[in-house]
Amino acid sequence: MPAAPTILERPQRWDASFDPGMTEEGVERVLATAPFSRMNAERFPKRTPLREILRNDTRISKFRQGEIIVRQGDYGTSAFLVLRGAVRVVLKPHLAPSLLGRQATKKKGIFRTLAQLWNGSRPAEFLSRRQLGRNTGLGTRQDAEAVRIVLQDVPRILDRNRTEQMTAGEFFGEIAALSRMARTSTIFADSDDAELLEIRWQGLRDLMKYDDALRAHINQIYRERALASYLRATPLLQHLDEARLEMVAGAVEFATFGDYDWSGEYKRLAQAGNVRPEKEPVILGEGDYPNGVVLVRAGFARVSQKIGGGERTLNYLGAGQVFGLDEIAHNWRSKDRPVNNQYSLRAIGYTHLLIVPTQVMEAVVLPSLPASELPPLIQRPEGDFDIDAPAASAREKVGAETLEFLTENRFFNGTATMVIDLDRCTRCDDCVRACASTHDNNPRFLRHGPSAGRLLIANACMHCADPVCMIGCPTGAIHRESFAGQVVINPATCIGCKSCFNNCPYDAIRMVEARDERGELLVDQEMKPITKATKCDLCVENRGGPACERACPHGALTRMNLNQIDALAKWLKP
């Protein structure tokens, strides 16, 4: 007789609220504050009422003067509304990395480089006092909720940097939260009584969905602050003059798909061997009317085609890439033979998109394009299986198995992924030894990981285009070395909270126990070991680039941006 099934309550959206301590009084207070006081609660659906959104997707945080609220370059999942007091935005110049809890990286000089000859004999994970306390301009405060970084010399910052004050009722951080882009400025509390309402992205998304005024307000901010410069840099729109570009900017629609915290869900699915395209949210369906050209602003999307009962991947698109132009350009030139979407576009993880509507494309954008830049007319009868379709080129370049492998494991996220060609790798471990020698006897990767055919993707930090590890670091210890640069960890400000370790979907971050010069564990006052997050830093301090790549005698290892499939195809060329 089969065993009785275990019956559980179905998990609900708000099982884990943003702040379990959010009280009824707190919700009432927020409801009485603009813009929530002006919102029509009747417009919210019964399953997601306004009151519940505020109770479960927001929290009230207090900051003291000088405490950093958001750091320039960080990735955050929340937007903020100033409830009381004031905050200050640092405009130009941006604050020095050391003031933000980061490490100002300097290339090693000749003496530090040569010192590596004898540093290899140091105990593993040795941290000097200098490394532990490098940032003298930094203070921290820990309360019951979180660790806060405190700017030590606010008057000096006010003196040297152009800043702007924001007071009660003003929003900030919404663009970074919704588009998953890095924060563009550092904001710190400008009074001892600063009180902020922090809204996580799910709540912000729903508030925008059901309140026209908030949506219009945030879209307006988006258009004013970020859109024009982005559109100007888009190759498809480069032939437009300012007036026409403004017309396009006015008509562009914003859309977000997928799960912002995709790494946890992805890890769970990957462990169950259940990562399938059919489960990913559809952005545009194969066979649907082409509503507009999609510009991928952040995140990734999969181009797929129905085959049998499933979907086969044809390509994946990252930031800056375009989908749907072929169909719209075809229909514009060949009105008597219109076609629908040839392929499906699905969000992988979290995807933020800009959509230029078909009417605007036909009236403004397509007439501006020279004939040579228009895509060729679509020749094949709609719905037919055609392996020579243009979108199939990525598949042809690297092979179907490799493309599926890269997509299902989401390796296209890596900008410096460690790729090993198993047909050439002699397993000599020169790469591991080189890494250890370069990092004081501590290798920062494992020559092991998922493989398909002759490709092996090692467990080494990929320096992701979408670095989910950076979301939630309380001290900013994990950060980008420069805009779109290497993701590095500052050991001096890493508090060992495991936030990055848990977020990384690729198991590329390791927690290690720090030791002193005698090899003894460093412990805190409660005699618990001091742990630090470590990972590949792409030899950012070393001259000559990543030691692993330079050490491979057979050219079997490379650090590669896997979002550029051409580079991989060229590297794999038989």
Place this chain on the structure above:
Amino acid sequence: MNRFRRQILAGCLGLTAATAGALWLHLSYRARPDYAFLSGWVLLAGMFVLALYNVRKKLPFLPLGKSETWLQIHIYLGFFTTFLFLFHLNFRLPRGLFEITLAGLFVLVSGSGFLGLFFSRVLPRRLATRGGEAIFEKIPAQRHALRMEAETLALGRDANSPVIAEFYVKRLAVFLAGPRNFWPHLMESCRPVGGLLAELADLRRVATEGDRERIDQLARLVRQKDGLDYQRALQLTLRLWLFVHIPLTYGLMIFTVLHIVLVYAFSGGAQ
């Protein structure tokens, strides 16, 4: 043409040109009394550059260029110095114990290098086809885990088949105890494991329904162990040749220095 083929083409062309040039010089100047000194010093310079590659490998943190480039130079210069060695000997056999030892060391160092080159070009492809991706240092632990699993299946508390227990003790215990079939794996022969699996298949034919599943699981473990042995054999070969090549290089260097001292001590003004 990919970059590796371009490298081979450029390397072979360079090597041919350099060898042809050296041969012309050899034929032109071999009658000169100081020819042996000149060719010897050129050979020594070549050997010195060859030995520098090991220094480069020990200093991966210095910006000394890619190891891949160094290896290419090492390989083609290795071939070239072999020709230089023949020119230096003037295509005659060495005489006397010291000279024979020195020449023997040179041949062994060159030969182990060529063998290593052959292994490093042929074995990686084979490694990728069988036995999964095993890290060499972890193979003993993986083997031990397989052995424990097999022992539990055959001799554990739930096992109640004397036939399987006897087969395990007589045949499988030895196979699972340590690395096996090094040479067959190197020669790409599956005969030993095929024989063991055939014996298991014979056993399965006469086994009860309950034991068959157990035998199938044992067969799976045998295949996994064989895969580990295959990985070990090939990875060990890829490492072992260096244990010949590098120590002999040190020996060759010592004998070469002695050779120079002896030549200058006893040349008696021949130059």
